[in-house]
Amino acid sequence: MRILLCGGTGYIGCHAYLVLAARGHEVTIADNFSNSSPQVLHRLETLTESSVNFHRVDMRDRLALAKLFSTRRFDAVVHFAALKAVGESCERPLDYFDNNISGTINLLQAMREAEVRNLVFSSSATVYGDPERLPIREDARLQVTNPYGRTKLVMEELIGDVCRADPAFRSANLRYFNPVGAHESGMVGEDPGGIPNNLMPYICQVAVGLRDKLSVFGGDWPTVDGTGVRDYIHVMDLARAHADALDYLAREDRNLTVNLGTGKGVSVLELVRGFEKASGRNIPYEIVDRRNGDVAEVYADPSLAQRLLGWRAEFDVDAMCRDAWRWQSLNPQGYASLFSTESDRALATA
Ligand SMILES: NC(=O)c1ccc[n+]([C@@H]2O[C@H](COP(=O)([O-])OP(=O)(O)OC[C@H]3O[C@@H](n4cnc5c(N)ncnc54)[C@H](O)[C@@H]3O)[C@@H](O)[C@H]2O)c1
Numbered sequence: 240m241r242i243l244l245c246g247g248t249g250y251i252g253c254h255a256y257l258v259l260a261a262r263g264h265e266v267t268i269a270d271n272f273s274n275s276s277p278q279v280l281h282r283l284e285t286l287t288e289s290s291v292n293f294h295r296v297d298m299r300d301r302l303a304l305a306k307l308f309s310t311r312r313f314d315a316v317v318h319f320a321a322l323k324a325v326g327e328s329c330e331r332p333l334d335y336f337d338n339n340i341s342g343t344i345n346l347l348q349a350m351r352e353a354e355v356r357n358l359v360f361s362s363s364a365t366v367y368g369d370p371e372r373l374p375i376r377e378d379a380r381l382q383v384t385n386p387y388g389r390t391k392l393v394m395e396e397l398i399g400d401v402c403r404a405d406p407a408f409r410s411a412n413l414r415y416f417n418p419v420g421a422h423e424s425g426m427v428g429e430d431p432g433g434i435p436n437n438l439m440p441y442i443c444q445v446a447v448g449l450r451d452k453l454s455v456f457g458g459d460w461p462t463v464d465g466t467g468v469r470d471y472i473h474v475m476d477l478a479r480a481h482a483d484a485l486d487y488l489a490r491e492d493r494n495l496t497v498n499l500g501t502g503k504g505v506s507v508l509e510l511v512r513g514f515e516k517a518s519g520r521n522i523p524y525e526i527v528d529r530r531n532g533d534v535a536e537v538y539a540d541p542s543l544a545q546r547l548l549g550w551r552a553e554f555d556v557d558a559m560c561r562d563a564w565r566w567q568s569l570n571p572q573g574y575a576s577l578f579s580t581e582s583d584r585a586l587a588t589a
Pocket residue numbers: 245246247248249250251252269270271272273274275296297298299318319320321322323338342361362363364415416417418437
C-alpha cells in the first residue's frame with residue numbers, strides 16, 4: 240500500500256514507519272516538526288537503508304495538504320499529527336482545538352477530494368476519563384477531563400460522522416494506553432522538548448542526570464503500592480498494530496475501534512524498579528501531592544484487538560525499560576545536541 244503518515248516524525252509515527260517499511264509498504268511522511276526533529280528522517284534513512292519521502296506540511300494548511308495529496312495517490316492515511324500535552328491543553332485550549340480538530344477536518348477534506356478512504360487514527364485511553372470498571376473495554380462510557388482529551392473524542396466523532404456520510408470510507412480508531420520504550424537499535428525514541436509530561440521519559444532523564452529526581456504524584460492511591468497504575472505498552476508493539484489495522488481495513492472492509500494495551504496494570508514504583516534493573520542506575524524519587532484530574536488505575540481489556548486484528552502486545556516491562564534505557568543512554572540529549580547538522584537546519588526551515 241502507499242501510506243501517508245501525518246505526524247510521522249513524532250515518537251510513535253517514526254516507529255510505525257519502520258514497521259510499515261519493513262512490511263514492504265511505500266510510506267510518505269508529512270509533519271511540521273512542531274514536536275519532532277528533522278534528525279528523525281536521517282535515522283530512519285540509516286535504519287531502512289533507503290531515502291524517506293518527506294513533506295513539510297502543517298495540517299492546518301489546507302492548500303498544502305491538497306498539494307500533498309496531488310503528489311501521489313495514497314491508499315491509506317495514518318493520522319498521528321496532534322498536540323498531546325494534557326497540562327498545556329488546559330492552558331491553551333484554543334491552540335489544541337485549532338491544531339488537532341481543525342487539522343483533522345482539513346485532512347478529512349483533503350482525503351475526500353483525493354478519494355482516499357482508509358484512515359487509521361491515533362486515539363487515546365484518555366477518552367475513557369476516570370473509568371467506572373476495569374479492565375476498560377471499548378464499549379465503556381466515554382468522558383473527558385481535559386481539552387486534549389476533548390480533542391481526541393471530537394476527532395473520533397468527526398471521523399465517525401464521515402464514515403456514516405460516506406459508506407465507502409473506512410476508519411480504525413486505535414485507543415493507545417501508555418506507549419513507552421524505543422526501537423531496539425536505540426536510534427529513534429521519545430524525545431520530549433522541555434520537562435517531560437510522561438513518566439518514562441522523566442525516569443530516563445533522571446537516569447542520565449538531566450533531572451535530580453522523579454516526583455511521584457500521590458502515594459496514597461488505592462493501588463498495589465499507593466502509586467498510580469497504568470497500562471504501559473512497548474512502542475514497537477503499538478507500531479505493529481498500525482500495520483495490522485491497515486491490513487484489517489483492506490481485508491475486512493469494516494470500521495474498527497480497539498484498545499491497544501497489554502491488559503496489565505503497572506504502578507509507578509514498579510516501573511521505576513524495572514528501569515533501575517534494566518539500567519543499573521538508581522532513580523531517586525519523592526512522593527508529592529496527587530495532581531488534579533489524575534485517577535488511580537487505568538488498564539485495557541485488549542481482547543478485541545486480539546480477536547479482530549490477531550494482535551497482542553509481546554514485550555513486557557523489562558523489555559520496555561531496556562529499550563527506553565538504550566535509546567536514552569545512546570542519546571542523552573535526545574536528537575538535539577550531538578547529531579544536529581546543517582542539513583537538519585535546512586530541513587527545519589525549508
Ligand atoms: N504518546 C502518548 O502517550 C500517546 C497516548 C495516546 C495517544 N497518543 C496520540 O498519538 C499521536 C502520536 O503521539 P506521539 O507520542 O508520537 O506524539 P509526538 O508529538 O511525538 O508526534 C506527533 C507529531 O505530529 C506533528 N504534528 C503536530 N501537529 C501537527 C500539525 N498541525 N501539522 C503537522 N504535523 C503536526 C508533530 O510535529 C509530531 O511530529 C498523537 O495524536 C497523540 O495524541 C499519544
